[in-house]
Amino acid sequence: MATRQREGTILEPAKAKVKPPKMFKVLLLNDDYTPMDFVVAVLQTFFSYSRERATQIMLKVHREGMGVCGVYSRDVAATKVEQVTAFARQHQHPLRCVMEEAE
Ligand code: TYC
Numbered sequence: 001m002a003t004r005q006r007e008g009t010i011l012e013p014a015k016a017k018v019k020p021p022k023m024f025k026v027l028l029l030n031d032d033y034t035p036m037d038f039v040v041a042v043l044q045t046f047f048s049y050s051r052e053r054a055t056q057i058m059l060k061v062h063r064e065g066m067g068v069c070g071v072y073s074r075d076v077a078a079t080k081v082e083q084v085t086a087f088a089r090q091h092q093h094p095l096r097c098v099m100e101e102a103e
Pocket of ligand 1: 028029030031032033034035036039058059061062095096
């Protein structure tokens, strides 16, 4: 409700204008050449999964073509994509890692 001040100024109540930040999925894509062990190491190193959970995610990507590694703010997701891609290229693997906006 608006409040009338002594000077006659109308002050509108502050609007709730803070939206939750957009979130982004980081995805791994399957290919025929990157070794399974390397993908498991990527998931452990850059996404902090246990060896067992990393193996489950790698197998899901291997069977289904892609899989989600995690959901992050835009900056963190972009950094993960860069780090994974650089690491894969250093080791001459074609592994692809991409981000897309989460619903
Ligand atoms: N398909 C690969 C193989 O058979 C393994 C693999 C899994 C590669 C997941 C990429 O994101 C990937 N060696």
